[in-house]
Each structure stands twice: as C-alpha cells, then as structure tokens.
Amino acid sequence: MSAPNKSYDPVEVEALKPEEIDRATEEALAAVAAAGDLEALREVKVAHAGDRSPLALANREIGALPPHAKAEAGKRVGQARGAVGKALKARQEELERERDERVLVEEAVDVTLPYDRRPAGARHPLTTLSERIEDVFVAMGYEVAEGPEVEAEWLNFDALNLGPDHPARTMQDTFFVRGQAGSPREEDSGVVLRTHTSPVQIRSLLARELPVYVICPGRVYRTDELDATHTPVFGQVELLAIDEGLTMADLRGTLDHMVRALFGEGLGTRLRPSYFPFTEPSAEMDMVCFVCRGASVGDPDNPCRTCSSEGWIELGGCGMVNPRVLTACGVDPERYSGFAFGFGIERMLMFRHNVEDMRDMVEGDVRFTRPFGMEI
Numbered sequence: 001m002s003a004p005n006k007s008y009d010p011v012e013v014e015a016l017k018p019e020e021i022d023r024a025t026e027e028a029l030a031a032v033a034a035a036g037d038l039e040a041l042r043e044v045k046v047a048h049a050g051d052r053s054p055l056a057l058a059n060r061e062i063g064a065l066p067p068h069a070k071a072e073a074g075k076r077v078g079q080a081r082g083a084v085g086k087a088l089k090a091r092q093e094e095l096e097r098e099r100d101e102r103v104l105v106e107e108a109v110d111v112t113l114p115y116d117r118r119p120a121g122a123r124h125p126l127t128t129l130s131e132r133i134e135d136v137f138v139a140m141g142y143e144v145a146e147g148p149e150v151e152a153e154w155l156n157f158d159a160l161n162l163g164p165d166h167p168a169r170t171m172q173d174t175f176f177v178r179g180q181a182g183s184p185r186e187e188d189s190g191v192v193l194r195t196h197t198s199p200v201q202i203r204s205l206l207a208r209e210l211p212v213y214v215i216c217p218g219r220v221y222r223t224d225e226l227d228a229t230h231t232p233v234f235g236q237v238e239l240l241a242i243d244e245g246l247t248m249a250d251l252r253g254t255l256d257h258m259v260r261a262l263f264g265e266g267l268g269t270r271l272r273p274s275y276f277p278f279t280e281p282s283a284e285m286d287m288v289c290f291v292c293r294g295a296s297v298g299d300p301d302n303p304c305r306t307c308s309s310e311g312w313i314e315l316g317g318c319g320m321v322n323p324r325v326l327t328a329c330g331v332d333p334e335r336y337s338g339f340a341f342g343f344g345i346e347r348m349l350m351f352r353h354n355v356e357d358m359r360d361m362v363e364g365d366v367r368f369t370r371p372f373g374m375e376i
Contacts, residue, residue, distance in 0.1 A: 016061050016073050024054035025080040032087045038095050045088055055081050125353070125372040126235055126361060130217050130345050133237050136261040137215040140254070142239060145214040147200035149221070150177060153190045155199040159328045160278040168195065175221050193221035196342065198278065201240040205329035210336060211243035217345070228357045235345035242321065242331065242338035248281070251318060251339035255285055259315075263290040263352070270312065279319025279340055286312040290351075306351065313351055316343030 028048035035041040047053060059077050062070055134144050156162075157169055168174065175193040200216035208214075217237045224230040241250070252271065259267050267290055271283035288294055289307035296304035297311040307313050318341035323333035346358055353372075355361065360368045 016058055016065075016077070018076065021055070021058060021076055021080050024048075024058070025083060028053075028055070028084040029087050032084070032091050035091060035095070038092065038099065041088070041092055041095060049081070049084055049088060055084065122366070122369045122371075122373055124361075124369050125349055126345055128372065129349050129352070130235060130237065133258075133262065133345070133348075134215060134217060136258055137239060140213075140257065142213045142215045142241075145200050145204045145216050146218060147194075147197070147203050147216070149194055149219055151192055151194040151199045153192055155202050156192050156194050156196075159202045159325065160198050161322050161324045161328075162277050166277065173222055175223060194218075195222050196220050197236045197238045198340075198342070201238060201340065202325075202329055204240065205242065205326075205331060210331065211241075212338075213241050213243070215239045226359060226362070228359065231346065231358050231362055233362070236342060237345060238340060238342035240321070240338060240340050242326070242336055244336055246320075246337045246339060248320060248339070251320070251341065254339075255318065255341060259287045262348075263287065267293070271318070274317060274319075276317055276319060278322050278325050279317075280322045282317065282319035285315050285318050285341065287315055289313050306354065315348070316341060318342070 028044075031044045031048055032041070035044050048055070050056065055077060059074075059081065062073050062077065065073055138144065153169075157166065162168060174195055177189055177191040177193065197216040197218045197220060200218065201214065204212055204214045204216075215237065216239070217235065219233055220236045221233055224232050226232060239254075241254070248271075252269070256269055259269055268288045270286050272286065274282045274284045276282040289296070289304060289311055290313075291306040292302070292304035292309075292311070294311035296302055296307070296309040299309070303309050318339065321338040321340055326333040326336060326338070346361055349355055349361065350358070
C-alpha cells in the first residue's frame with residue numbers, strides 16, 4: 001500500500017493557482033461594479049458566485065489536496081469568494097436604494113390634491129324642472145301619462161279639432177314620417193312626429209275611465225330653426241281634467257296653485273282671451289313677473305329683463321276642452337266638461353333661472369348643467 005503523496009503541490013492545480021484565483025476575483029468584482037440594475041446583478045451573481053462559477057469550481061478542487069495543502073488553498077479561495085459575496089451584497093443594497101428613490105419620484109402622489117379628481121356631475125335642469133312640475137300636479141291628484149313620440153296624424157290633429165286645412169298640418173310646422181316605399185308625398189303617410197303632447201290626452205280619454213285627471217310631459221317636434229328662443233325639439237307639459245261640473249273657475253284655481261308652487265307665494269295670474277281649436281273658450285295665461293312683481297312698469301330707472309318691464313309673463317295657453325274633442329273621444333259633452341293647459345319646459349326654465357339662450361340647453365355643455373347640481 002503506497003503512502004500519501006506528501007509532495008503534491010496545489011499550485012500545480014490550474015484552478016487553484018494564485019493568479020487564476022486573483023483573475024476570477026477581479027472579473028467578478030468588475031462585473032458586480034458594472035451591473036446597472038438588479039436584474040443585471042442577478043445574472044452576475046449566477047455567473048461569478050453560482051455553482052458553476054470559476055471560484056466555485058476551484059473550491060471543489062480543494063477536496064483532492066493532501067491535508068497539509070488544503071488549509072492554504074481553502075484560505076485563498078475563501079477570501080476570494082468572501083470578497084465577491086461582500087461586493088454583491090453592497091451593490092445590491094446600492095441598486096435597491098436607487099430603485100426606491102426613483103419610485104418615490106416617478107410614482108409620487110400629491111396628498112394635498114383632492115382625493116376625488118372626477119368632477120361631480122349634474123342632472124339636466126330640464127329633467128329636474130319637469131319632475132318638479134309633475135310632483136306639483138301629482139300632489140293635486142293628477143296622474144302622469146305618457147305616449148309615443150311618433151304619432152298617428154288623427155291623434156295629433158283630427159281628434160283635437162285641427163281640420164285638414166289647418167296651417168299647423170303643413171310641412172312648415174310638422175315633421176311627417178316617410179311612408180311606404182314609392183309614396184309620392186310624406187304628408188300622405190298619416191304618421192308624424194308629435195307637435196305637442198295633446199295626443200297623450202286623447203289616448204288617456206280613449207283608454208281610461210272617467211273622470212280623467214292627467215299631466216302629460218314629453219318631447220315634441222316642430223320645424224323651427226335652432227336659435228336663442230326656438231328649438232325643433234323641446235319639452236312640453238300639458239294637463240287635462242275631465243269630470244262632471246268643471247268650469248273656468250277650476251282651471252283658474254289650478255293655475256294659481258301651480259304658479260305659487262313653482263314661483264312662490266303672492267304672485268297673481270290673469271287670463272287673456274285667445275283661440276285654440278281644441279279649447280272653447282280659450283285663453284292665454286299670464287303671471288305677475290316673479291322678479292320685479294310689476295314694480296318695473298312705468299319705471300325707466302329700474303327696467304326688468306325678465307318681463308321687459310311689462311309686469312306680466314306669459315306662461316302658456318289654456319281653456320275649456322272643446323266639445324268636439326270630447327265627442328271624438330266618445331265622451332258625452334252634455335254630461336262632462338273639462339279644461340286643459342300646456343306650456344314649454346324650456347320657456348319655464350328661462351323664466352326661473354334667467355337663461356338667455358335656448359341653445360345652451362341642448363348643446364350638452366357640463367358648464368351649463370353643473371350649476372344646477374344634483375337636485376332630486
């Protein structure tokens with residue numbers, strides 16, 4: 001049995017030569033210093049401190065050395081691996097600190113700003129006003145009735161005592177819906193975009209048991225140009241009351257209550273004779289100006305923009321339902337009577353809030369609707 005190889009020189013092992021250990025150490029330290037981010041540093045760690053790195057392979061060669069040579073070789077390799085490990089740790093801490101500082105700058109949150117940067121929305125004031133008007137009449141016992149916006153010509157005109165030759169039935173006021181293909185004229189289709197919400201009144205009389213108390217809000221269409229005071233699509237509210245023994249006094253009392261509910265106490269009303277085919281007698285209803293309350297009349301020093309210093313504001317048309325309308329709906333005019341009233345919601349909004357241009361209501365600009373808030 002041969003004796004141990006006492007003369008084995010570890011320097012002769014290529015991986016354990018001092019110059020090879022120094023070279024591997026310098027390459028590792030240079031790679032650590034050159035790592036620009038944590039991902040690059042992880043790659044350096046695998047290449048120079050991993051299981052297949054030069055120093056790790058050199059460390060494996062120590063086991064084959066004789067006992068008296070292992071100590072020196074182990075010390076030399078251990079010091080090299082320790083220096084690389086220390087450099088890796090220091091560089092990782094440095095890169096993590098740089099990352100954290102960069103994140104603080106790039107993802108900074110200004111806690112002094114409002115927590116909710118989304119501006120509050122607002123309901124359209126026409127919707128709010130329409131619902132307020134509905135609430136006034138629902139509290140009086142009326143029901144809200146609705147109907148289609150594309151309406152039969154008979155319901156829109158004939159049943160309301162608007163004869164075939166009435167000017168409102170021409171193309172200048174009414175949008176006619178095109179009929180079947182090949183129809184020579186749109187007017188022959190018998191279908192229109194409703195010009196008022198009165199067809200809902202006719203539908204209510206045809207479908208409901210008497211007495212009838214309804215309020216009919218909705219959009220209507222007329223061939224008007226869009227300008228400061230006109231729009232081809234606008235909102236309208238009409239009311240209809242049919243019962244036994246109703247008179248103009250009931251109409252006047254209803255309108256007075258509406259004015260007080262919408263504009264405040266102490267405002268008078270008046271009825272001026274007028275003409276509408278579907279009411280007889282007919283009247284235009286005015287109310288005392290809610291801004292100047294009539295004080296601007298004859299006072300050039302204090303003009304009122306709301307009523308043009310006339311002291312009165314026109315709200316809409318009204319009257320007792322024409323017996324011909326009742327007959328067309330199968331209602332006995334000898335037994336029943338009734339009254340009706342209608343007005344534009346846009347016009348009411350212009351009065352209540354001093355809106356000067358009707359185009360502001362339809363352009364969808366949130367700067368117009370937001371001041372009215374989210375009132376429900």
